[in-house]
Amino acid sequence: MILGQNQYGKAETRVVRITRDGPTHHIKDLTVSVALSGDMADVHLSGSNANVLTTDTTKNTVFAFAKEHGIASAEQFGIRLARHFVTNHDPITRARIRIEEHTWGRIPTPGPKRHSFVRGRQETRTAQVTHDDGGWEVLTGLKHLTVLNSTDSEFTGYAKDRYTTLPETRDRVLATEVHAVWRHAAAPGTAEPDPATPWDGSYERIREHLLQAFATTYSLSLQQTLYRMGERVLQECPGIDEIRLSLPNKHHFLVDLEPFGLKNDHEVYYAADRPYGLIEATVLRDGARPRIPVDVTNLP
Numbered sequence: 001m002i003l004g005q006n007q008y009g010k011a012e013t014r015v016v017r018i019t020r021d022g023p024t025h026h027i028k029d030l031t032v033s034v035a036l037s038g039d040m041a042d043v044h045l046s047g048s049n050a051n052v053l054t055t056d057t058t059k060n061t062v063f064a065f066a067k068e069h070g071i072a073s074a075e076q077f078g079i080r081l082a083r084h085f086v087t088n089h090d091p092i093t094r095a096r097i098r099i100e101e102h103t104w105g106r107i108p109t110p111g112p113k114r115h116s117f118v119r120g121r122q123e124t125r126t127a128q129v130t131h132d133d134g135g136w137e138v139l140t141g142l143k144h145l146t147v148l149n150s151t152d153s154e155f156t157g158y159a160k161d162r163y164t165t166l167p168e169t170r171d172r173v174l175a176t177e178v179h180a181v182w183r184h185a186a187a188p189g190t191a192e193p194d195p196a197t198p199w200d201g202s203y204e205r206i207r208e209h210l211l212q213a214f215a216t217t218y219s220l221s222l223q224q225t226l227y228r229m230g231e232r233v234l235q236e237c238p239g240i241d242e243i244r245l246s247l248p249n250k251h252h253f254l255v256d257l258e259p260f261g262l263k264n265d266h267e268v269y270y271a272a273d274r275p276y277g278l279i280e281a282t283v284l285r286d287g288a289r290p291r292i293p294v295d296v297t298n299l300p
């Protein structure tokens with residue numbers, strides 16, 4: 001018997017960091033999961049815990065770093081944590097930090113006080129930083145970004161066999177919940193990402209390109225829309241080499257109103273919950289090697 005791949009760490013530490021700037025407060029709200037690997041044979045095989053930096057310590061480090069260094073962005077926080085675990089504990093040779101960011105918007109109030117927030121956008125921003133002796137990899141993403149086109153979508157000309165019942169349509173509702181992960185161009189083996197990287201601006205730009213591509217593509221299939229979304233991000237953002245999209249087809253079926261003597265002219269739909277088509281693909285820049293794992297976009 002041999003011990004195969006293994007990793008450990010505290011999952012889903014929820015850290016909320018308030019920055020008090022006089023009457024104006026700022027908030028960052030993250031769920032952080034740490035996974036460490038390295039020389040961990042003994043703890044599995046002989047029971048010696050000597051090389052184990054406890055999961056409790058990794059959780060404490062998340063809170064202490066939030067205090068000591070603040071949270072400029074999910075990616076930057078993840079980079080700092082990954083560097084710390086790999087640099088300061090010899091048996092640990094690899095750290096993977098996964099972060100989900102829950103956004104808060106400001107509630108405008110009269111007067112100078114600015115300390116009230118309302119949960120922000122529906123989507124969750126994600127970041128994954130991996131650091132080992134091969135270098136650094138930063139994946140940014142989002143999930144649960146629900147979008148809908150009420151026309152400009154058709155689906156025809158597909159293969160048919162004796163089990164096919166789906167009617168062809170030249171006008172359907174196209175809705176999906178975008179789950180995307182993109183890889184920043186610095187490949188493993190390169191230096192630590194530049195601390196001045198504008199992670200927040202890059203996220204906002206890519207989110208907007210995904211939305212614009214969805215909205216402006218006349219869709220012949222969700223697969224074609226997916227490709228356009230990925231292609232647009234790579235065209236518009238030179239720092240991104242690879243993007244993986246996972247798009248559940250949130251089917252909207254026309255309701256049969258004939259029994260009531262009513263004509264349904266693409267007005268009344270039944271939004272089905274499940275099953276749903278699940279369309280997934282990676283779009284890569286020419287010459288880039290695929291590095292985003294196919295399961296990284298698994299819902300939820």
Ligand SMILES: O=c1[nH]c(=O)c2[nH]c(=O)[nH]c2[nH]1
Pocket residue numbers: 155166220221222223249277
């Ligand atoms: O855009 C679509 N792609 C499919 O592969 C598919 N299959 C299906 O039943 N409906 C759709 N829609």
